[in-house]
Amino acid sequence: MQFDGKIKIAIQKSGRLADESISLLRRMGLRFEAYRDRLFTTCRDMPVDVIFLRDDDIPEYVADGVADAGIVGSNVLNERMADVDRLLPLDFGFCSLCLAVPERGECRSVGELNGKRIATSHPETLGRYLRERKIEAQIVTLSGCVEIAPVLRVADAICDLVSTGSALRTHGLTVLETVSQCQAEFFSRRDPPSETRRFLERLLLRARAVQEARKYRYVMFNSPAGAVEAVKRILPGRKSPTIIPLADPGFVAIHAMVLEETFWDVIERLRECEATDILVTPVEKFMP
Numbered sequence: 001m002q003f004d005g006k007i008k009i010a011i012q013k014s015g016r017l018a019d020e021s022i023s024l025l026r027r028m029g030l031r032f033e034a035y036r037d038r039l040f041t042t043c044r045d046m047p048v049d050v051i052f053l054r055d056d057d058i059p060e061y062v063a064d065g066v067a068d069a070g071i072v073g074s075n076v077l078n079e080r081m082a083d084v085d086r087l088l089p090l091d092f093g094f095c096s097l098c099l100a101v102p103e104r105g106e107c108r109s110v111g112e113l114n115g116k117r118i119a120t121s122h123p124e125t126l127g128r129y130l131r132e133r134k135i136e137a138q139i140v141t142l143s144g145c146v147e148i149a150p151v152l153r154v155a156d157a158i159c160d161l162v163s164t165g166s167a168l169r170t171h172g173l174t175v176l177e178t179v180s181q182c183q184a185e186f187f188s189r190r191d192p193p194s195e196t197r198r199f200l201e202r203l204l205l206r207a208r209a210v211q212e213a214r215k216y217r218y219v220m221f222n223s224p225a226g227a228v229e230a231v232k233r234i235l236p237g238r239k240s241p242t243i244i245p246l247a248d249p250g251f252v253a254i255h256a257m258v259l260e261e262t263f264w265d266v267i268e269r270l271r272e273c274e275a276t277d278i279l280v281t282p283v284e285k286f287m288p
Contacts, residue, residue, distance in 0.1 A: 006047045007199050010067040013039065013052035016163075017184050020092045021071045025050065027284070028206040047199075059084060062189050068196055069189070069203065075161060075182040079122050086187045087204055091211055093184035095163045097122060100173040102150050110177050113137045113157060119149035120159035129159075129179050147171040205287070213283040216257045221270065221278040222246065223254050234269045257283065 011021040014036075022034050031044045039052050051067055058070045059082035069087075075097055077086060099118070101107045107116065110133060119140040120126045130137055140155045147167050149155040159179060162168060168175065186207055188200050223231050228243060231254060235241055241256035254275075258266050267278065 006049055007069065007196060007203070008049045008051055008067040009203075010051045010053050010058045010061050010070040010072075012055045012058070012072065015055060016095075017055065017071065017073060017093045018052075021184065024071070024090065024092075024207065024210060027210045028203065048203075056080070059187075062187065065189050065192075067189070068192060069187065069200055071184055071186055073182050074185050075122060075125070075180065077185060077187065078180065078182075079125050081124065083190055084187045085190055086185055087200075088186040088207055088211070090184040090186055090207070091214065093182070095161045095182050097125065097159065097179040097182060098162045099157060099159050099176040099179060100147075100162070100168050101157045101176050103172050103174045105150075105156070107157060107176065110135065113176075116156040117154070118157045118159055119146050119155035121146055122159060125179065126159045147173060206285075209285040209287045212288065213286040215260055216283045216286060217260055217263055218255070218281045218283050219258050219267075219270075219278065220253065220255045220281075221275045222251050223270075223273065223275050225250055225252050227273045227275075228252060228254070230273050231270065231275065234273065235266055257286075 009025070011025070012018045025032070030046055030048055030050070032041045032050055034041060034052070041050050043050065051061070053061060055072050055076050058067070058072045059077055059080040061067045062070045063082040063084050071090065073093055074089070075095075077084070099110065099113070107113065113135055114137060117138045117140050118126060119142050121142055121144065123139050123141045126139055140149065142149060146158045146160040148171060149158055150173065151171060157176065158173065161182065162175065165175070186204070192200065219235070232241060235256045235258055241254050244253040244255070246253055270278065
C-alpha cells in the first residue's frame with residue numbers, strides 16, 4: 001500500500017491494554033476522541049488515524065499494511081508470528097504466560113506433562129515450548145475461560161496469561177512454570193514507504209521519550225551551600241545536578257532527576273544532608 005498522507009495505528013478496542021494504549025498515544029501528542037463503540041477515529045493535530053480492533057487481529061492488520069503500526073501484547077505477537085518489525089517494548093501490560101496445574105493434582109514438574117492434555121488459547125506458543133523440551137502432550141485449544149478446563153476434565157493442565165494469579169487461585173490451580181514474560185509492544189509493518197517510515201520514526205521518538213520519563217521524578221530542594229558535594233554524591237542527575245544560588249549566600253537550590261526505583265532512598269539521604277523544602281514533580285517527557 002502506498003502512503004496516502006496518513007498513518008494508521010491499530011490498538012486494542014477493549015481489554016487490559018486498551019486504556020494504557022490510549023493514554024500513551026495522547027502523551028505522545030496525539031489528540032483524538034475514543035468512545036466505547038467507536039472503531040475508528042482521526043487525530044485533530046497530526047495526520048494519524050487510530051483503529052480500534054480485537055487484539056488478536058492487530059498483528060495481521062499491520063502485517064498486511066492495512067495499518068502502519070500497532071500496540072499489542074508480546075504474547076499475541078509471539079502467537080501470531082506475524083511478519084512485522086517489533087520496535088519498542090512499552091513497559092506496561094505486564095503478565096506471564098504460565099503452565100498451571102491443579103493444586104491437589106499429581107503433576108509437580110513440566111516433565112510429568114508427557115501424555116497429558118493442556119488447555120490454552122496460545123497453541124502455537126505452547127507447541128513451540130513443548131517441542132523445545134521434547135514433551136509430548138495434547139494441546140486443547142480454547143478461546144477463553146481456560147482456567148476452568150481442569151475442573152470440567154477437558155484438560156489436565158492449562159497454559160494461560162497470569163497477572164495477579166487470583167484467577168488461578170479461584171480455580172484451585174498453581175503455576176508450574178513460566179513459558180514467557182509478556183508486555184505491550186509498539187510495532188510496525190515491514191518495508192513501509194519512505195514517508196511512512198519517517199513519520200513512524202517521529203512517533204517512535206515520542207514513545208521513547210514518554211517511556212523514559214516514567215523512570216524518573218524531578219526533584220527540587222534547598223540545601224546548605226556547604227553540603228553541595230555530599231548532595232552531588234547522592235544524586236548526580238543525568239550528568240550533574242543543576243545548582244542555583246539563592247539570595248541567602250548560605251544556601252543553594254538544587255534540581256535533579258531521580259530514578260523512581262531509588263526515589264525514597266535518595267530523599268531520605270538528602271534529608272540527612274539537611275535538604276529542605278523538597279518539591280517533587282513527575283516528568284512528562286524525557287529525551288536523553
